Amino acid sequence: MAHEGEAQFGDYFALLKPRVMTLVVFTAFVGLLVAPVPVHPFIGFCAILFIAVGGGASGALNMWWDADIDAVMRRTSRRPIPSGRVTGSEALAIGLTLSGFSVVMLGLATNWAAAALLAFTIFFYAVVYSMWLKRSTPQNIVIGGAAGAFPPMIGWVAATGSISVESVLMFALIFLWTPPHFWALALFMRSDYDDAGVPMLTVTHGRPSTRRHIFVYTVILAVFAVLLALSPISGPVYLITAIALNAWFVFGAWRILRRDETDAEGDNYLVEKRFFRFSLLYLFLHFGALLVDAALLRLGVFA
Known part of the structure; x- marks a missing residue:
């Protein structure tokens, strides 16, 4: 493995998977704000910060493994x-340190139920998904999607101290979104998973099965x-958003589903790529609509 110079701050920050962290932060923020218990702004800021750090810790441990x-x-x-700018041992040390720091600080800032859920989320992503599921079963994305679905639930528990039906439904939204999102990517990136020996559904069952x-x-x-x-926790804004987005999705x-490989190769997987790009907006728009409804409710618009 060739080394390409000294690591910069950006290389260490990249270990935390900042693009994934954006979704973690936003959905946790929504989970915190839509909860029926008011949270002091400073405590809320600390909660989101430590959830973000925990998400980054998961990313570092995943990159190490x-x-x-x-x-x-x-x-x-x-x-x-893999590019040689950061060593595996550095990534492991960063991941473990940030894991411990984020869990303890979230517990001190909010409550230990939220801290325990954050600790479980880090463990699930780093151990259950990365170390076990990803390389052993085509259901890797299905079960492993739970790791990315916990943040709004953690935000909710940070505010309320307990899990509720609303938080489970927010969890389900992300959990069920994850497989079609990643399988669409796998349809036009299959050779990557083939080369790496990752048993993605496209590799083990083929593209027609993946489409179904x-x-x-x-x-x-x-x-x-x-x-x-x-x-x-939802209102008319979310209802209209959900109906429109899901009809399109x-x-x-x-x-x-209706396409065969000849069609897909003919236009270089244009339909699949559009579906994947839309899936990136899908969650942000749903959770954004929840946020708007929560704000309108607090302003007394729906009263």
Whole structure:
């Protein structure tokens, strides 16, 4: 492994997977704000900060463990460890240190139930998903998606001290979104997973089966997304947003289902890439709508 000069601050920051952290922070922030218990702004800021640090710790531990397959995959070969800018032992030390720091500080800032849930989330992503599921089963994304679905629940527990139906529905939204999101990516990035020996569904069951799975999961996701509109934390903004987004998402999944490989290769997976790009906005728009409804409720608009 060739070294390409001294590591910069940006290389260490990249270990924390900042793009993934953006989603973690935003969904945790929404979970905290839509909770029925008011939180002091400073305590809320600290809670989101430590949840973000915990998410970054998970990313560092994942990069430490996955350095060998990251080096093989084109999409990840420029990451800090495979490119030689950061050593595996440095990434491990950063991940473990930030894990302990984030859990303890979240417990001190809010409550130990939230801290315990954050600790479980880090363990689930680093050990259950990265070390076990990712390399052993095509259900890696299905089960492993739970790791990314916990942040709004952690935010909710930080505010209320307990888990509720509303927090479970927010968890379900992200959990069910994860498989179609990643399987769409896998459809046009399959060679990466082939080369790395990662048993993604496209590798183990083929693209036609993956297309069917995407459609089924998207339909189930749409049901849960609209179901969330019936909960106390949502209002008309979320309802309209959920109906519109999920109608479009299901239509996109249907288009993917109807295509064969000749069509897909002919336009360089244009439909799949559009579905994937839309999936990136999907969660932000749903949780953003929850945030708008919460603000309108507190302003007395729905009173």
